[in-house]
Amino acid sequence: MKKSSLYKGSLTTIIMKLLEENGRMYGYEITQKVKQITKGELHITEGALYPALHKLEGGGLLEAEVEKVDNRLRKYYKLTEDGKRETVNRMHELEEFIRNMQTLVSPNTNPDLQF
Template identity: 80%
Template sequence: MKNSSLYKGSLTTIIMKLLEENGRMYGYEITQKVKQITAGELTITEGALYPALHKLESEGLLDVEVERVDNRLRKYYKLTESGEKETVNKMAELEEFIRNMQSILSPDVKPGLQL
């Protein structure tokens, strides 16, 4: 398999975190940034990315600005105010998720366990 099934359900979180970090980004830029950050280990497919961006926009979490650069279209996305709030929640969920998965991975390091 290319990407492990573990990445299922994480795309929205990834998009919002990148936009929080970088202010505004366009779709293709997001795919390249993820490749770079993960040293090529995670590839965001366009068939997943674009529908996800459109959904976030329709939910009012992202705003779009279309620009023409080098005679090619770019759709820049940025977080709305509501999107920024939701990003905070997403980050808390991600941290909790990682903690819980690490607890399963390392059964002797349970949260709150006295050693």
């Protein structure tokens, strides 16, 4: 994953948000969607993606469906009901984190801060 130190902690949230928006996706599709959305700035490797998918599935936040496509088996992932609720929680947490980071890196843009 490009710029991994900044994005690594957000990988599961990224996956969950994409699944929330798209219903169900398979692994390669997730990597390509992230690359498309970020205009090539973010690359998720298989070595990062599949352990994250398996962890989310093991935690009951995702479920997988295997489907035969062009004589090959393809594993699609989708959010469970718990996963949908957790996605909402993680998005709120991420939004708060982004607001705090913006305040820290640009304190002059927040008139409420006094030093």
